[in-house]
Amino acid sequence: MIPAPFDYTRPARLGEAVRALAAGGGEATVLAGGQSLLPMLRRRLTSSSLLVDVGRVPELRGVRETAGALVVGAMSTLHDIHHDPLVLRHAPLLATTTAMVGDPAVRHRGTLGGAVAHADQAGDLNAVVLALDGELVAEGPRGRRTIPAVEFFVDHLTTALEPDELLVEIRLPKLGEGWGFHYEKFQFSAQTPTTVGVAVAVRRENGGVAEARIGLANMGGTPLRASVAEAALAGADATEAAVARAATTAAEGTSPGPDPGAPPGYRAHLTRVLTRRAVLAAAGLRQRRTSLRTGSPLAEEEGQG
Template identity: 70%
Template structure:
């Protein structure tokens, strides 16, 4: 199909982009990599009055260190996340998930900011930001605002961003000693969306698990933290049997939708348990010394 008519603007700075959003309000949409937005426009599932293309705003790209945090510009592509040395060293879980996001063509265009603000529950990068207790920094007419990842995803394809705000960067704590990371997912085919994904961050100490953070993709209308399993893993032995017991409760409190026949909520819960066990054990094996 052909998109409906809309105005197009290409700001050169964050301030200029924010001004356009403030002037147009809810009628404006941001164009980042376009991997999610363009199909919606073609299907007329979304009909903005103004499309604000932020691809020529250089401040939104790149990765840098600030103390104990890794700061990633919202327009940094998934390809760059996969190959950036700072990301590989300080946020290996994000690099691992980026490798599984789409295909090479998608990764060269798709951005971290675009992925998290689209807030697709089947997205691979949002649960990583959630598992790592990341922060999302937005700029609006009144200045900067920092939103914890736990408060950022508020519904299906919905975030805590105000219509006049622009996501400018994502801040992640640097990976510390003793932590291991892994991202595991299942999809029906290479081109199909993630049916269930698990982002696992595990800190080991004296042969056991001292701390665990588990986030799930596509087990609800937003990315979810698996609080029951996190609690069960804390203090548990880092053995396959102990991890399997902790993973039994990973689907508690989840409300997975059923995108296709044959993918019942019971099946999705089973997948979540299996993938959590695999992800946690792999994270234990990759523990940093």
């Protein structure tokens, strides 16, 4: 299909981009990597009177560090993030997960800010930002403000950004010694959305689990934290049995939407299985696995449903 008519502007600086959004009167749309927006425009699933292409804005690219945080520019591509030494050092969960999104063409064009602002509940990177207690920095005519990830994702494809605000950077806390990370996902093919994704950060201390953070993709209208499982893991022994017990609670409080190929009960079971695997890997109790793309992920843990 052909998109509905729209105007187009390509600002060269951040201030120009903010002014262009404000001039759009709430009807303008930011074009980042375009991997989600352009197909939606072609199919007329969405429309816009003005596209503000921020691809040439230098202030939105790159990775830097502060005393306590890793700061990722919203227009940093997934390819660049995956290979960035600061990300590899301070946010290995993000580095690993970017390599599991789409294919090389998507990763060279797609951006972290575009993925987060799109707010797809099945987005792998949204679950990662949530699990890492990230913060999203927005800029608009009223200045800058920082939004915690837990408040950023409001509903399906809806964020806390105002219509005239632009996401400029993502801040992730530096997690020090004792932390382990892992991402597990299941999807039916590389071209289909993630059926269930589980992002895990675990801090071990004195032979036990001191803290766990678990972000879930595609288990509700937004990415979710598996708070019941996190509480069950905090203070637990770092053993396979303890992790298995906590993982049985991973789907509590979730509300997966309808999907003919993956009904809610099946996805809840996937959540328990993948949480168990991800926590074991993050805690160093099992060899790290690659993501599951095809076939049944259930055979290894048939008794864990």
